[in-house]
Amino acid sequence: MAFAFEELDFQTTPLGDISLRRRAEPRLAGRIVYEVKLNDDFLMSSLFTESEIQLARMGLAALEGDALDVVVGGLGLGYTAVEALANPAVRSLTVIDVMAPVIDWHRRGLVPLGPTLTGDPRCSLVEADFFARAGAPGKGFGEGTSDQRVHAVLLDIDHSPSHWLNSGNCLFYTDETLGMLADKIHPGGVFALWSNDPPDDAFMQLLGRVFASSEAHVVPFPNFYTGGESSCSVYLARTHA
Incomplete structure (x- = not known):
């Protein structure tokens, strides 16, 4: 059979x-x-990955330099992380996921992209709460208390800025917490966010209060079930130079 x-x-x-x-x-x-x-x-689903790929592609295309340190919030099936590693300018990639099983799938080779991520010395898979680290004052994304900044943060955890995987995540989408996130990014660096919903005016206003500039992109992709086209959104925000 x-x-x-x-x-x-x-x-x-x-x-x-x-x-x-x-x-x-x-x-x-x-x-x-x-x-x-x-x-x-x-x-x-591995059927629908275009917007996850574009999250990394768009986020990193906005940067200059050849020694970029990048954080990905949310591992999933690994498409955003692998696309980030495809950029030769990426020096280090830290992928943070709160779910131990998801990281375990990649380390055990249960998902197709696992060997690519675990086999690249630039990539670290970290079991932790991304939102807790993003909102911790005076700390970076690493294990210690270092305030070392990164060049880009690519986030794909919640369904959208107003539809959260966990209700506690709502605290991230505030001026205060996004301000602390921005402090962990180099001047002129990028915060990029995936959303399953169309661009949201209220979230754009929030980004505009915290970051130097922001924009939203609609990412279309073929829907094999409907025979038509669906779309997701990618927000891009740049820190003050």
């Missing part, structure tokens, strides 16, 4: 039950699809 469906992992986390599934998609000639579910919600 041809391969149809397999649950590769199932674990209970503080946010709920998370599972990694692999299946064949008959509508795409049996293409193998990887999916992540948290409780009853689908978090991500």
Whole structure:
């Protein structure tokens, strides 16, 4: 019998039950699809990755230099992180995810991009709360108390600035916390955020109060289920020079 469906992992986390599934998609000639579910919600799919890739591509395209230190908030299936590593200007990449199982999938090679991330010496996978580190005054994104800045922060955790994976994440989307995040980025550096929703005027106003400049991009991609096109958003904000 041809391969149809397999649950590769199932674990209970503080946010709920998370599972990694692999299946064949008959509508795409049996293409193998990887999916992540948290409780009853689908978090991500390897069928739809264009906006995650564009998060890294757009965020890093706005920077100059050949020794960039980058932080990615949210590992997922790894598409944003791998696209960041494809940029030869990236010197170091720190990927922060609060869910140990997700990091474990990459280290065990259960997801296709795991070997790429774990095999690149520039890349570190860190189990931690990105939002706690972003909002900690006087500290960087590392383990210690260093205030060392990075050149770019690429964030893909919540569904949107107003639709959070965890209700406590709402505290990140404030002038105070985004201001502390901006302090961890080099002058002229970039904060980029993925959103499943169209650009939001209220969030753009918030970015405008904290950062020197901001813009929102709609990223279209083909929807294999509808036969049409869907879209996500990428916000780009630059710190004061």
